[in-house]
Amino acid sequence: MSSAENSLKIAYVIPTKDRPDDLQVLLNSFEKQSVPPEQIVICDGSSPSIEGLCKKHPKLPITYVRCFPPSLSKQRNAGMAAVKPNITIAGYLDDDIELAPDANERMLSFWQTTSKDTGGASLGVVNQPIPVRKKLYSFFGIDGSDPGKVLTSGFATSIPYPAQTIETQWLYGGATLWKREIFEKIQYDEWYIGHGYLEDLDYSYRVSRSHRLYVVADSKCWHYPSEIPDSKRFVFGRQQIFNRLYFTRKMATFSKPAIAWAIFGLFLIAFLGFLRHMDAPRKNHLFGMLSGLLSVFRKRQEGFEGSWKE
Numbered sequence: 001m002s003s004a005e006n007s008l009k010i011a012y013v014i015p016t017k018d019r020p021d022d023l024q025v026l027l028n029s030f031e032k033q034s035v036p037p038e039q040i041v042i043c044d045g046s047s048p049s050i051e052g053l054c055k056k057h058p059k060l061p062i063t064y065v066r067c068f069p070p071s072l073s074k075q076r077n078a079g080m081a082a083v084k085p086n087i088t089i090a091g092y093l094d095d096d097i098e099l100a101p102d103a104n105e106r107m108l109s110f111w112q113t114t115s116k117d118t119g120g121a122s123l124g125v126v127n128q129p130i131p132v133r134k135k136l137y138s139f140f141g142i143d144g145s146d147p148g149k150v151l152t153s154g155f156a157t158s159i160p161y162p163a164q165t166i167e168t169q170w171l172y173g174g175a176t177l178w179k180r181e182i183f184e185k186i187q188y189d190e191w192y193i194g195h196g197y198l199e200d201l202d203y204s205y206r207v208s209r210s211h212r213l214y215v216v217a218d219s220k221c222w223h224y225p226s227e228i229p230d231s232k233r234f235v236f237g238r239q240q241i242f243n244r245l246y247f248t249r250k251m252a253t254f255s256k257p258a259i260a261w262a263i264f265g266l267f268l269i270a271f272l273g274f275l276r277h278m279d280a281p282r283k284n285h286l287f288g289m290l291s292g293l294l295s296v297f298r299k300r301q302e303g304f305e306g307s308w309k310e
Contacts, residue, residue: 008108010177011039011087013079016095017070017307018046020053022224023095027057035105038087039063043079045070070307072196073188076173080183091120091177098222099123106219107177110165119182119211120204122168123175123221124161131158133269140265141258148215150208152255153262154248156201165217169208173200175221182207191246195307197239198247205251230281235306237288238295240266242304245296263293 016023023042030040042054043065054062067078076092083090089111093099100106103123110121137143141153148159148168156170186206192199204213228236241263248254270289274282295304 009038009087011083011090012093013041014093015043015075019095020050025098029099032101033104034102037104039084041079041082043067043075045075071193073190073192073199076188088180089177090183094174096224100220103219110216117212119207120178121214121216122171123219124217125223126161126220127222128161130160141262153258154254155262162215162217166215168213170201171204171213191303193303193305198243202247233281233285234288237285238292241289241292242295
């Protein structure tokens, strides 16, 4: 590794909540890194805390931060505040990520060679699912064929694992790094409470207004997210609509007709799914979406509490 690469110092902030088994897998993958990071910040919102688990990895450069009650955006900000002054690149990993053994080394190499106007870069999520109903979602402006683009509707196209490094207009929040000038100036919006649906689009889109973003294909990881429980479908549906409209109003750069068409498409797809299956989870999801829309009409200002993943 060159002297210039040695001058780069990477830190990872890991917000976690009640998933010690998943976090254990991630920490094990850190121990296998060909080039270790300078710092790992565990921002813990678990009950009980997982500080004991961190102490089982004395070889890792872990900084433990307690942040309770938990909220994803708040934990990300609290974790980033604990990053050491000598860190030049820092970002966020979900606690259900597993890193390839050379993931950090490859990321260091990317930042060594990238242009000065690069603001952020994401690891390539090897097992990122390919969305279904791609054509239907594209028709309503919910998704599209060009990965990682932010549409005039305020929706963003999905980012499957790329065969080679690609430039994007937004990045998933759970496996992404930012240069120091970015994370010193821009924080996650803590209006997004709980699981924080769309907080990553909000953050990365703001960065993309002045900097370039990339997904680094050869810096690989795997993501093992939990399914949304049936009991959380209402919460998810409400945030799905309410948070989207908060984001589009906040940015004020999107087309109102395109936003309305995409929201209509979401409702139509959810309604047709309910008619087909007539089950409680889909009904709760649909009612949650309606609740989110009604809250917009009633001019609710604060975000909705709630985590829709376990």
